[in-house]
Amino acid sequence: MNASAMNLSTKMLTPQDVSAIKARYPDAFQRSFLKRFSTVLCFAVVAVYMIYVSWFFAIGKVFSEGNWNIAGSYLADWVSYEIRPDIDYRTGEILIEFPRFSPLGAEPDPEWIATERGTVTLIEKKQTASKPSTPSTSGSFMAPGSATGGGELSFMAPDSSATNTGANSSNAPAPDNNAEPQTVTREGINQAEIVFSNTAKVIVTPDIVTVMNGEESLAIDVDPINETVIPRDSLPEWALQKRENEKIFINFGFAGRAEIRAKEVKIMRRFFGWENFFFDTNSPYWGQSFTEVVGNVFSSQRLSENRSNISLLVDNFLNNAEWQHGDVYIKLLQTIVMAFVGTLFAVLIAFPLSFAAARNITLNRFLNQILKRFFDFLRSVDMLIWALFFTRAFGPGPLAGISAIFFTDTGTFGKLYSEALENIDDKQREGVRSVGASPAAVQRFGVVPQVLPVFASQALYFWESNTRSATIIGAVGAGGIGLKLWEAMRTNQDWENVFYMVILILIVVFAFDAVSNALRSRLIGKQQS
Amino acid sequence: MLATQSNNPALHIDADGNYDVDGHFKQLRGQKRLYTILGLGALFIVLFFSLWFANETNSGKFLDRLPHFFDFVGDLIPRDGWEIGRALFDLSSPYFDGSLKFNYPEGRVYITESLYIPEYFYKMIETLNIAILSTLIGFIFGFILCFLAASNLTTERWLRFVVRRFLEILRAFPEIVIAGFFLAIFSLGPIPAIIAVSIHTIGALGKMFYEVVENADMKPDEGLRAAGGNWVERVWFGIVPQIMPNFLSYGLLRLEINVRASTILGAVGAGGIGEVLRLSISRGHEAKTLAIILILFVTIVCVDQLSAYLRKRIVGNQAFEFGA
Numbered sequence: 001m002n003a004s005a006m007n008l009s010t011k012m013l014t015p016q017d018v019s020a021i022k023a024r025y026p027d028a029f030q031r032s033f034l035k036r037f038s039t040v041l042c043f044a045v046v047a048v049y050m051i052y053v054s055w056f057f058a059i060g061k062v063f064s065e066g067n068w069n070i071a072g073s074y075l076a077d078w079v080s081y082e083i084r085p086d087i088d089y090r091t092g093e094i095l096i097e098f099p100r101f102s103p104l105g106a107e108p109d110p111e112w113i114a115t116e117r118g119t120v121t122l123i124e125k126k127q128t129a130s131k132p133s134t135p136s137t138s139g140s141f142m143a144p145g146s147a148t149g150g151g152e153l154s155f156m157a158p159d160s161s162a163t164n165t166g167a168n169s170s171n172a173p174a175p176d177n178n179a180e181p182q183t184v185t186r187e188g189i190n191q192a193e194i195v196f197s198n199t200a201k202v203i204v205t206p207d208i209v210t211v212m213n214g215e216e217s218l219a220i221d222v223d224p225i226n227e228t229v230i231p232r233d234s235l236p237e238w239a240l241q242k243r244e245n246e247k248i249f250i251n252f253g254f255a256g257r258a259e260i261r262a263k264e265v266k267i268m269r270r271f272f273g274w275e276n277f278f279f280d281t282n283s284p285y286w287g288q289s290f291t292e293v294v295g296n297v298f299s300s301q302r303l304s305e306n307r308s309n310i311s312l313l314v315d316n317f318l319n320n321a322e323w324q325h326g327d328v329y330i331k332l333l334q335t336i337v338m339a340f341v342g343t344l345f346a347v348l349i350a351f352p353l354s355f356a357a358a359r360n361i362t363l364n365r366f367l368n369q370i371l372k373r374f375f376d377f378l379r380s381v382d383m384l385i386w387a388l389f390f391t392r393a394f395g396p397g398p399l400a401g402i403s404a405i406f407f408t409d410t411g412t413f414g415k416l417y418s419e420a421l422e423n424i425d426d427k428q429r430e431g432v433r434s435v436g437a438s439p440a441a442v443q444r445f446g447v448v449p450q451v452l453p454v455f456a457s458q459a460l461y462f463w464e465s466n467t468r469s470a471t472i473i474g475a476v477g478a479g480g481i482g483l484k485l486w487e488a489m490r491t492n493q494d495w496e497n498v499f500y501m502v503i504l505i506l507i508v509v510f511a512f513d514a515v516s517n518a519l520r521s522r523l524i525g526k527q528q529s
Numbered sequence: 530m531l532a533t534q535s536n537n538p539a540l541h542i543d544a545d546g547n548y549d550v551d552g553h554f555k556q557l558r559g560q561k562r563l564y565t566i567l568g569l570g571a572l573f574i575v576l577f578f579s580l581w582f583a584n585e586t587n588s589g590k591f592l593d594r595l596p597h598f599f600d601f602v603g604d605l606i607p608r609d610g611w612e613i614g615r616a617l618f619d620l621s622s623p624y625f626d627g628s629l630k631f632n633y634p635e636g637r638v639y640i641t642e643s644l645y646i647p648e649y650f651y652k653m654i655e656t657l658n659i660a661i662l663s664t665l666i667g668f669i670f671g672f673i674l675c676f677l678a679a680s681n682l683t684t685e686r687w688l689r690f691v692v693r694r695f696l697e698i699l700r701a702f703p704e705i706v707i708a709g710f711f712l713a714i715f716s717l718g719p720i721p722a723i724i725a726v727s728i729h730t731i732g733a734l735g736k737m738f739y740e741v742v743e744n745a746d747m748k749p750d751e752g753l754r755a756a757g758g759n760w761v762e763r764v765w766f767g768i769v770p771q772i773m774p775n776f777l778s779y780g781l782l783r784l785e786i787n788v789r790a791s792t793i794l795g796a797v798g799a800g801g802i803g804e805v806l807r808l809s810i811s812r813g814h815e816a817k818t819l820a821i822i823l824i825l826f827v828t829i830v831c832v833d834q835l836s837a838y839l840r841k842r843i844v845g846n847q848a849f850e851f852g853a
Binding site for chain 1: 532561572575576579580582583584586587588589591594597598599601604620655658661662665697701703704705706709710712713714715716718720735780789790791793794796797803806809810820821825826832833
């Protein structure tokens with residue numbers, strides 16, 4: 001650029017000219033060291049600080065020790081759910097067990113599990129205390145006493161019911177020393193096929209588990225008696241065995257996982273979506289399509305004897321055991337109310353106080369200073385501290401949140417309002433005073449019209465931002481959706497509920513943002529939005 | 530309908546053709562008063578129901594609990610005034626009875642054999658570092674993203690739209706969820722708080738930054754464009770020098786907010802001073818609680834004052850116009 005400019009000019013710059021220019025503009029050519037290298041210095045300081053904090057927080061170590069595998073499955077939980085049947089073959093016959101609160105309801109019979117019946121050889125141990133299990137005796141564990149014909153899928157042997165609750169299914173029922181193993185041959189399920197996707201499936205028989213994933217397949221010998229799991233070939237990428245002869249983990253990606261153990265196969269089949277979002281499995285509306293639900297609502301036949309169908313529908317929806325819609329809405333409303341009432345009260349208190357704190361309106365330095373320091377105190381004792389104190393005073397709930405927001409924001413508004421009052425135009429006040437108005441009228445007609453739009457705009461801004469803060473202080477016990485979010489996250493199992501609440505919060509925040517922006521741009525002109 | 534009728538002066542001309550100014554004024558004033566009363570009435574009704582709802586869903590009722598309003602003051606009275614100092618500097622207490630309550634030296638963080646940082650100072654430094662680091666991260670990424678969101682520098686509508694929505698989501702996404710999610714991955718510690726506060730800061734600063742960029746003077750940019758500068762050069766030499774003061778000012782303002790935010794996140798399990806405060810209050814350790822409140826209060830006041838001073842130096846009185 002410089003070169004071309006010089007070529008174009010008719011007169012070349014001589015060295016004398018250059019030094020003359022340099023002498024004339026010392027600021028531009030010989031800037032101080034700090035000014036010349038300020039950018040580089042800034043980067044250097046930031047870099048040094050970054051190195052310091054990464055040492056201080058041991059960032060590298062924490063990141064490498066992070067449980068990243070879990071992160072993927074937690075994230076997947078936000079938008080999907082798992083169904084976890086156990087395929088048990090310890091007795092020689094295949095039993096399919098679902099956990100107690102399976103999303104599929106009390107008697108699941110999903111189409112992705114296919115069973116084949118045939119003769120099975122069971123090694124039964126005669127027990128002294130209870131009768132040996134026979135398929136016909138046991139009803140469903142989930143619905144005791146329900147006489148179901150198709151018991152094959154829901155029954156379980158009584159002595160294995162302990163495995164139903166936890167993952168530690170290696171705790172096999174203690175073998176009775178006195179019992180004599182007895183070989184029985186009868187009809188039962190001898191093969192189960194669990195389909196994960198078009199190309200991935202697991203075929204379980206009492207001695208061999210075959211896993212097919214795409215082109216590859218893996219056969220695994222399982223032996224419930226010696227408790228060994230031995231793959232026939234070398235393991236492909238999607239399978240993992242941490243110790244020899246122990247369980248093998250199969251990963252099908254999003255479609256799910258499987259754990260092949262010596263006595264059972266744990267299936268974790270993942271489905272996209274939110275399970276039982278509207279009605280839980282106890283509701284008569286569960287599993288019905290939209291048209292069926294509408295049809296039932298308007299039909300005269302009552303689903304429940306003592307209430308109308310529409311009230312049953314609303315009740316079942318709000319009290320959905322898994323999603324707890326009613327409770328979530330109440331908590332969300334609490335958060336909104338906390339922000340609204342807290343901000344409104346803060347405005348009401350700060351408004352008169354700010355007149356006393358503004359040094360151009362109240363000509364009392366002492367009072368001004370006292371009030372300003374008081375505002376600073378309220379503001380600087382963090383909202384968290386107020387929230388913790390008021391949770392102790394009122395117990396957990398929105399009253400604590402309201403008080404915390406009220407105390408903090410009285411300070412904030414007091415400061416902002418008194419600063420705005422100190423910057424007003426004095427002419428209008430003088431005008432009103434010159435016609436002999438009372439002091440109150442001077443404030444009302446000389447001051448308030450100038451500051452009211454700014455005050456209202458700031459109040460609206462804080463109302464909106466407090467909706468966000470109220471979510472966080474809720475988690476320390478100050479009521480609202482924060483605590484519910486925190487509880488849902490702590491179990492690490494309800495990430496879909498967390499996502500649901502996050503979506504509701506986002507909707508509320510965006511709606512308030514839009515309303516507050518629209519109102520504010522009407523109040524103080526377009527430049528704010 | 531009503532408004533258009535009464536605003537029309539032609540309707541206030543009587544049979545003789547005289548414009549009834551006074552009547553028109555009175556009507557307009559009455560109408561305004563009616564709207565004000567209706568608005569205040571609506572506000573009052575909403576407020577009433579809000580209060581009723583808050584009271585109804587609270588675990589303790591307002592009137593029952595009101596006498597206990599200042600109970601917390603009772604939690605804040607130490608055995609003697611020096612206890613606060615002892616708790617603050619981790620000196621051993623004469624009341625030490627083996628319990629955690631008076632065991633101040635336990636939390637000392639030793640640097641050398643005898644030199645130590647008192648626990649709460651260390652925790653406060655931790656919280657401050659969380660705030661500073663996340664403000665820096667937010668500043669850097671907000672800086673990168675804001676030029677893509679500004680309508681005077683990015684002509685592609687879709688890119689602007691995507692970046693703006695992205696910043697909005699980062700801003701509105703509840704910090705506590707991000708913190709909770711990363712707490713599950715990293716287990717307890719300050720890293721989840723850093724990530725959560727950083728993400729929120731990127732969104733918040735990004736929005737303020739692009740509004741500043743949109744108000745920038747475009748003449749330097751034009752000059753650079755005429756001289757053949759590419760996009761990065763135009764931004765770096767034309768825009769950045771004029772907006773940097775405002776950016777720094779907003780960054781400092783954010784730092785004030787982030788100190789508070791990282792304290793709060795600390796209280797829900799992300800380390801730092803917030804966590805020890807919550808534990809101390811719930812266990813009823815008066816002197817410790819007071820010491821923590823004192824150190825937190827002083828820190829917040831210092832950060833606020835320092836930031837206000839720097840902002841005043843950087844951008845003058847503009848620093849005190851609060852932005853949305």
